[in-house]
Amino acid sequence: QVQLVESGGGVVQPGGSLRLSCAASGFTFSSYGMHWVRQAPGKGLEWVAFIRYDGSNKYYADSVKGRFTISRDNSKNTLYLQMNSLRAEDTAVYYCAKDTVVTPFDYWGQGTLVTVSS
């Protein structure tokens, strides 16, 4: 069965950096695009970034463009999100999600909490 497990969350000071990971199993990781989606405490869902199956194209929300970088290692079945210049408003649970042509977020991980605070 499809399994997505995020890790790397924690507490970081404003201006700091953090790298999130998402370990995938139960499907052919190298054949699917992948997303990061976040949810601030008590708020709704916000799409963050997308990477094509082969890493050839990446797309970002305007709120994170230039600060966050999505990447993947298909040999390790792992998705990453490098987050730099973090701000208080980046505080959220970050989910990775699998993409298909028909269903953009058909499976989700359990999420990892990132808290940006001094």
Added chain:
Amino acid sequence: QSVLTQPPSVSGAPGQRVTISCTGSSSNIGAGYDVHWYQQLPGTAPKLLIYGNSNRPSGVPDRFSGSKSGTSASLAITGLQAEDEADYYCQSYDSSLSGLHWVFGGGTKLTVL
């Protein structure tokens, strides 16, 4: 605020029917992009509920149905059950000056009375 507009909350008694609207514009739903719906139970990750406007993934009860018309979409839930109490999000795509983005509605909290 969100690109797609949903009512903050809806409620209904067990057994009743409720609908949740999702209103967009000509750069997203009205441009012909599909609408998808997700259910988020308290304290859990979202789960795909409806895809491609009106299709249910395997395992989703037929009490849940979706539709789309013009710049709006709707999720209908019939025969309300206590376990349906959750947050519901619509999702589509938006083509703007900064490119193609995936967008969510602000979410609707369903309360089963």
